[in-house]
Amino acid sequence: MDQAGEFTLQIDLGELVARARQGDREALEAVLATIAPSVRRFGLRMCKNVHDAEDVLQDTLINIANHLGEFEGRSSVSSWVFALTRSACTRKRRGLKNQPPVSDESVAETPDHAPNPEARAADHELASALSRALDGLSDDYREVILLRDIEGLSAPEAASSLGISVDALKSRLHRAREALRGALRPLLEPASEQPPSGCPDVALLWSKKLEGDLSQGDCSAMEKHLATCPACGAACDALKRALLACQRVRTEEVPPDIQARVKAAVRAWAAQTSL
Numbered sequence: 535m536d537q538a539g540e541f542t543l544q545i546d547l548g549e550l551v552a553r554a555r556q557g558d559r560e561a562l563e564a565v566l567a568t569i570a571p572s573v574r575r576f577g578l579r580m581c582k583n584v585h586d587a588e589d590v591l592q593d594t595l596i597n598i599a600n601h602l603g604e605f606e607g608r609s610s611v612s613s614w615v616f617a618l619t620r621s622a623c624t625r626k627r628r629g630l631k632n633q634p635p636v637s638d639e640s641v642a643e644t645p646d647h648a649p650n651p652e653a654r655a656a657d658h659e660l661a662s663a664l665s666r667a668l669d670g671l672s673d674d675y676r677e678v679i680l681l682r683d684i685e686g687l688s689a690p691e692a693a694s695s696l697g698i699s700v701d702a703l704k705s706r707l708h709r710a711r712e713a714l715r716g717a718l719r720p721l722l723e724p725a726s727e728q729p730p731s732g733c734p735d736v737a738l739l740w741s742k743k744l745e746g747d748l749s750q751g752d753c754s755a756m757e758k759h760l761a762t763c764p765a766c767g768a769a770c771d772a773l774k775r776a777l778l779a780c781q782r783v784r785t786e787e788v789p790p791d792i793q794a795r796v797k798a799a800v801r802a803w804a805a806q807t808s809l
């Protein structure tokens with residue numbers, strides 16, 4: 535599995551952003567339409583509340599439209615967009631404690647990836663469990679999983695969004711993935727034994743490998759161990775399945791009202807620029 539594969543926000547936004555910065559309304563609309571699904575997912579997961587997530591989406595889209603001219607490209611577009619989304623979430627969530635978790639129905643709709651009904655049911659079950667597991671993570675952990683494993687930002691982009699170093703991001707990410715795997719354990723590793731003492735921490739090694747931080751030698755040693763140790767093999771497979779389920783969240787269907795939000799943001803921007 536290659537995590538570096540498909541990055542939602544990295545379809546060439548650069549040129550569209552450049553045109554939008556010149557005041558091209560269609561380009562602006564295209565930019566906002568491209569990023570809106572990610573902004574909505576992030577807001578929904580961080581606010582745990584559909585109504586607030588809609589406000590976060592609207593605020594963020596208008597913010598992006600109004601400040602695109604000031605975006606200097608020092609960070610990537612993705613980093614900047616998620617930094618804006620985060621601060622909209624923070625504003626929204628201040629004083630809003632103990633929100634009920636987002637219902638599975640609103641976030642766990644997975645399109646049919648799997649070829650047969652049994653596999654589709656298993657995918658759906660995993661998507662629902664992932665949704666609950668994410669709700670149960672601390673905000674710090676949920677945020678890094680959302681940015682890196684669900685939205686597919688690179689580690690430097692995610693670090694830049696959060697205003698932390700890449701090393702800090704990676705160390706938080708490894709711990710968050712471990713917490714996610716732990717939360718999904720009843721589903722993904724129901725019968726597996728704890729690895730015998732003396733086994734390497736394969737889930738951590740795998741996570742480091744995904745971040746490009748595992749040496750060739752350590753990687754071969756890990757692969758060799760995985761081939762002979764069923765408990766570690768199960769742990770590693772569970773993490774891979776959890777991360778694959780994260781990637782699938784990106785292909786969830788976009789709610790139909792999202793285009794209306796984009797158009798409203800463009801109208802607000804146009805009204806302001808014509809003052």
Ligand SMILES: [Zn+2]
Nearest residue numbers: 729733763766
């Ligand atoms: Zn082992």
